[in-house]
Amino acid sequence: MPNMPPSAPPSPADSDMPASAASRNEYTVDELARVSDTTVRNVRAYQDRGLLAPPEKRGRVGVYDDTHVSRLKLINHLLSRGYTLANIQDLIMAVDEGHDLRSILGLETAIGGRWSRERPKKYSLIELLQMFGDKASPGALAKAVDLGLLERDGLSFVSGSPTALAAGATLAKEGIPLADLLDAVGIARPHFSAVAKALVDLVVHQLDRYDPDALPPPADVPALVDAIWRVRPLAMVLVESEMNRALEEASGDYLGDRVAAIMEKKLGHAAQSDAGKNKRPKK
Structure with a gap:
């Protein structure tokens, strides 16, 4: 969980967020590059070009926040669509000149900010072996990297979700084969992606009443930001509720099928036993 000193000054975007989002x-800078899927070199370059606001200075350390994450995600997305840095710079300058900067940053963060409050954590190979035991085979590690659950960092590995990694280690210790667990993640991921798309649609549905090729009027942005921040946690509640329902249904179906199979087996044995008794010659 990030540390927030009580006396920390509010960021430009905080005035557009409700208290729960502030x-x-x-x-x-290293963590920012990692969670934004870019490099430290790119972060520095974007700052130099004015595409990214400088960090808050605390002594000799620069501290970034979710406004920087959402801006980097926007830059990455535009680059992937073929825009040049010069195009993006012109676009951002035009947006910033036409709207209140605090409102734009607040809208960017409300829509594109991270949904998780976990921070990436680095693990040595020895630490992973201690967590997973002999199940942390080279093949399992390679598959975890392919799935994005771990990222190589020299001789170490970085997990974007230490909580999920710890849960996987506990399941492995309970006897669930790590290969099966990773297969389950791979099978479930497309479904999670579909759920995420539906939930993001719910969140950004607030924008549907505006022209798709234009930003909302500046006067509407603060209320829009506040509405999106209120919807985000409710979407997560919906996910948890539906996941619990689906797990109960799936486990109930499995238990019912297993009991039915046991009953059929027992009834089959009983029928065979009765048939054997009927065939015995009478004395």
């Missing part, structure tokens, strides 16, 4: 995630 406690922002904070990152070093």
